[in-house]
Amino acid sequence: MLNALHRVVGPVLRQAARTESRISRGHMVQLRTAATFRLLEDCLEISDGGKRMHFNYVWLRDHCRSASCFNSATHQRSLDTASIELTVRPQSSALEHGQLVLTWPGGHVSKYSLSWLAENSYEERKTASEQHRILWNADIYQNANVSTVKWDKFMSCDNELKKFLQNYLLYGIAFVDDVPTTVEATEKVTQRVSLIRETTYGRMWSFTSDFSRGDTAYSQLALDRHTDTSYFQEPCGIQVFHCLRHEGTGGRTLLVDGFHAAEKLRQRSHQNFELLFQIPIRHEYIENTDNHKNHMMGIGPVLNVYPWNNELYMIRYNNYDRSVINTIPHETVQRWYVAHRELTEELRRPENELWVKLIPGKVIFIDNWRVLHGRESFTGLRQLCGCYLTRDDILSAARCFGLQA
Numbered sequence: 001m002l003n004a005l006h007r008v009v010g011p012v013l014r015q016a017a018r019t020e021s022r023i024s025r026g027h028m029v030q031l032r033t034a035a036t037f038r039l040l041e042d043c044l045e046i047s048d049g050g051k052r053m054h055f056n057y058v059w060l061r062d063h064c065r066s067a068s069c070f071n072s073a074t075h076q077r078s079l080d081t082a083s084i085e086l087t088v089r090p091q092s093s094a095l096e097h098g099q100l101v102l103t104w105p106g107g108h109v110s111k112y113s114l115s116w117l118a119e120n121s122y123e124e125r126k127t128a129s130e131q132h133r134i135l136w137n138a139d140i141y142q143n144a145n146v147s148t149v150k151w152d153k154f155m156s157c158d159n160e161l162k163k164f165l166q167n168y169l170l171y172g173i174a175f176v177d178d179v180p181t182t183v184e185a186t187e188k189v190t191q192r193v194s195l196i197r198e199t200t201y202g203r204m205w206s207f208t209s210d211f212s213r214g215d216t217a218y219s220q221l222a223l224d225r226h227t228d229t230s231y232f233q234e235p236c237g238i239q240v241f242h243c244l245r246h247e248g249t250g251g252r253t254l255l256v257d258g259f260h261a262a263e264k265l266r267q268r269s270h271q272n273f274e275l276l277f278q279i280p281i282r283h284e285y286i287e288n289t290d291n292h293k294n295h296m297m298g299i300g301p302v303l304n305v306y307p308w309n310n311e312l313y314m315i316r317y318n319n320y321d322r323s324v325i326n327t328i329p330h331e332t333v334q335r336w337y338v339a340h341r342e343l344t345e346e347l348r349r350p351e352n353e354l355w356v357k358l359i360p361g362k363v364i365f366i367d368n369w370r371v372l373h374g375r376e377s378f379t380g381l382r383q384l385c386g387c388y389l390t391r392d393d394i395l396s397a398a399r400c401f402g403l404q405a
């Protein structure tokens, strides 16, 4: 009876299940004043007020934190998951000192705190965001008066690094000022944050407008907003720029919060938003010069969301490098272009454009999975250096400071 009710989702039957649970006292244990749990045929159910959480029995056995199943020193699982019977079910259950205690066939005992279960339940995760962000247009960012950090303190003080990481996580961009105008100092400042990701462009790159590579970036032309390395299967996580020298005019950097634009699209047309995260497309980089031969290809949707909570985690937007569209069914092509146009219009709204003049000494870190960059055309000699950083390492550094990332 309980199991049948559990399987049917619907407000009326859920109410019936609640009534049933109140009647079946033998199956219930009081966890807190309002929280109860009971063993259903295929899962454990915890009810707390109007909230219900369900835990699959194999999942519970797999997540046992006893010394023989989990090494708490290394935070690694010792239990061989394949050894768990897929039909496993606890023999008994109890509440001891605020912990749920399950005894499995064979006598093994697992203990879980209610807060740990609540925190890790699917029901809880699907409403929680993985990363807190402040989405911005030019006004929002400028009015936020985000504090910048300075080279000296940044290199020596962990609190300054933490402040920088917090800015980076919230806005997808962060600056360090007063950095010596050399490639070496720029490299040092990046290594304080993360590891350099070496690519075909080298480790640290330093270029002038000499068109030395087969890419528009090496010219004086304006560049429309885009994310970099969309033609990598995993686009680079962080873009770093440092303008070491500019004798001329123009060349301001354009920044656009891609997530802000995508959320506007989600609000206006959920169908178009969905299309852009459901349909993978191809980006390519083909270079064939005397010194460099490359053929890179990255396949993935324009918008990338976590499937359990639909939270955006990456935008892959580069009209220069988008390749032939041949991964979309014929009947969807027109709809995809409509959705893409709507996103493009949002990305191009003047109020969403943040223009920054990169002066020597000011190093910018851009979340290449979120913030698009571009530049206006310029005159004169302009020397820029920078690199890509690995995303995993900057997020790891943030988490080690206790930041949500």
Ligand SMILES: [Fe+2]
Binding pocket: 217, 226, 227, 228, 373
């Ligand atoms: Fe770029």
